[in-house]
Amino acid sequence: MATTLTDTALLRLLQLTSPALPVGGYAFSQGLEMAVECGWVTDAAQTRQWLEQQLRCSLARVDVPLLLRLHRAAREGDLVQLRYFNAYLLACRESAELRRTETAMGEALCRLMPELGLALPAVGEPLGFTTAFGWVAAHWGIDEDTAAHGYLWSWLENQVAAATKLVPLGQSAAQRLLGELLPVLVAARSVGARLPEAEIGASLPALALASSWHENQYTRLFRS
Amino acid sequence: MTSLVAPAAVAAGTWPASLELRLAAREGATRLVRCRHRGPLYVQRAFYPEGEEHAHLYLLHPPGGVVSGDALSVSVHCEHGTGALLTTPGAGRVYRARDTLPEQRQHTRLQVASGAALEWFPLETIVYDGACVDLLTEVELEEGARFIAWDVACLGLPGSAAPFTHGSFCQRYRVVRDGIPLFVDALQIDESNRRELLDGPAALRGNPVCGLFLAGPFAAPAEDSLWDELRALAEPGQAAISRVGDLAVGRYLGASAERARRQFSAWWQRLRPLLLGREACAPRIWLT
Numbered sequence: 001m002a003t004t005l006t007d008t009a010l011l012r013l014l015q016l017t018s019p020a021l022p023v024g025g026y027a028f029s030q031g032l033e034m035a036v037e038c039g040w041v042t043d044a045a046q047t048r049q050w051l052e053q054q055l056r057c058s059l060a061r062v063d064v065p066l067l068l069r070l071h072r073a074a075r076e077g078d079l080v081q082l083r084y085f086n087a088y089l090l091a092c093r094e095s096a097e098l099r100r101t102e103t104a105m106g107e108a109l110c111r112l113m114p115e116l117g118l119a120l121p122a123v124g125e126p127l128g129f130t131t132a133f134g135w136v137a138a139h140w141g142i143d144e145d146t147a148a149h150g151y152l153w154s155w156l157e158n159q160v161a162a163a164t165k166l167v168p169l170g171q172s173a174a175q176r177l178l179g180e181l182l183p184v185l186v187a188a189r190s191v192g193a194r195l196p197e198a199e200i201g202a203s204l205p206a207l208a209l210a211s212s213w214h215e216n217q218y219t220r221l222f223r224s
Numbered sequence: 225m226t227s228l229v230a231p232a233a234v235a236a237g238t239w240p241a242s243l244e245l246r247l248a249a250r251e252g253a254t255r256l257v258r259c260r261h262r263g264p265l266y267v268q269r270a271f272y273p274e275g276e277e278h279a280h281l282y283l284l285h286p287p288g289g290v291v292s293g294d295a296l297s298v299s300v301h302c303e304h305g306t307g308a309l310l311t312t313p314g315a316g317r318v319y320r321a322r323d324t325l326p327e328q329r330q331h332t333r334l335q336v337a338s339g340a341a342l343e344w345f346p347l348e349t350i351v352y353d354g355a356c357v358d359l360l361t362e363v364e365l366e367e368g369a370r371f372i373a374w375d376v377a378c379l380g381l382p383g384s385a386a387p388f389t390h391g392s393f394c395q396r397y398r399v400v401r402d403g404i405p406l407f408v409d410a411l412q413i414d415e416s417n418r419r420e421l422l423d424g425p426a427a428l429r430g431n432p433v434c435g436l437f438l439a440g441p442f443a444a445p446a447e448d449s450l451w452d453e454l455r456a457l458a459e460p461g462q463a464a465i466s467r468v469g470d471l472a473v474g475r476y477l478g479a480s481a482e483r484a485r486r487q488f489s490a491w492w493q494r495l496r497p498l499l500l501g502r503e504a505c506a507p508r509i510w511l512t
Binding site for chain 1: 395396398399404405406407408409410411412417420421424425426427428429434455463464465466467468469473475477
């Protein structure tokens with residue numbers, strides 16, 4: 001895939017996907033903390049499997065196709081579509097924790113953006129982070145494919161950072177893991193871009209269980 | 225003993241079947257005002273074990289399973305003010321597909337009007353090794369409609385006698401309210417990802433039985449004590465329940481369809497009085 005990105009759009013992408021963006025992504029482990037507690041994820045190899053499965057079976061089939069549609073709705077200023085796909089996005093989140101990750105980070109980004117001169121639209125419901133990300137990317141001139149790569153990267157980096165604390169992983173192992181999962185990330189973008197709307201959706205039952213149990217995990221570092 | 229191959233009578237040809245039900249409120253009673261069927265899929269009559277406001281209906285499908293080329297279609301429309309519980313007397317079976325006619329389909333569409341309540345409790349679907357099936361359940365709610373539903377799938381025969389080692393299984397569940405999605409779940413297993421989904425750490429983890437329980441929508445934020453109770457009812461290590469938006473979403477992942485149903489039934493007994501204003505009343509057919 002060849003992309004043409006202006007210098008400014010590239011820099012805006014780095015800003016939008018930076019861990020320093022104050023949206024609180026670092027506060028959520030998205031099921032990983034409980035998966036570690038259950039003994040499902042105990043080393044770098046299992047972390048890789050855990051993340052690879054989500055990239056292939058969930059992000060490629062939910063986040064990417066919806067982000068692309070949300071980006072398009074933002075470009076066209078189509079608030080009806082934006083509201084519909086935002087609801088679709090939240091409908092695909094399998095537990096209170098996963099939904100709160102979307103809405104808490106979405107709310108934070110919506111709060112931040114007016115300070116940067118870009119207000120997000122009100123559609124009557126809270127915007128998910130994916131929705132807000134798509135809107136900001138579209139308005140900063142980041143094309144949809146690049147936005148999808150950036151979105152996936154920021155999810156992956158956040159999960160690997162959580163794994164570094166939880167599993168735990170060494171700093172070098174974490175960086176190696178990011179590199180190993182890049183081809184999976186690129187494939188997820190490409191699968192998601194081809195998915196027809198009727199097929200958008202995923203089911204990862206063990207992730208849903210872990211994430212639901214997390215709400216009541218006795219001691220935890222991450223939010224639920 | 226469950227047979228490994230489809231009964232000859234069923235295998236002989238493809239058997240499209242459809243059923244269209246419409247429930248309407250008549251002088252405080254829920255009546256089956258339309259019951260159209262084509263092929264071997266029907267309802268004999270409504271039962272009223274808990275009074276005439278809430279009908280119990282049994283969906284009968286004498287072949288008991290679907291083979292290649294079969295297309296089953298069920299449509300249920302609950303008008304304003306009606307209440308109904310629908311169940312099936314036996315497990316649904318999806319047999320091994322034949323090479324020439326691979327696709328097996330089942331489409332269920334449940335429409336619930338404002339002020340109506342629908343409970344949809346089919347027994348488990350047993351998916352035989354080599355099946356190639358597409359199951360779609362669409363729940364269309366109006367504002368003010370309530371529903372409780374569950375779905376249990378067994379991949380391969382119980383007891384690992386014949387695991388699901390080839391074929392495809394696509395099961396989609398979509399709930400919308402006034403056209404806006406509330407819940408979407410899609411388990412899509414095919415040749416390219418079967419091992420990954422059946423054994424993968426975030427997917428089925430080698431468990432053959434996977435179940436989904438849904439109830440709602442709940443208007444007010446639920447009390448913490450209720451959720452503590454619901455969670456306390458969950459079988460440790462195999463089931464969990466979470467509030468996802470306006471819905472209660474429960475899951476079971478394990479080895480037994482019966483345990484999945486027992487789990488969902490426990491949640492149902494706790495939630496039914498809150499959502500429907502009725503105590504749980506098990507359909508008689510479950511007791512036989």
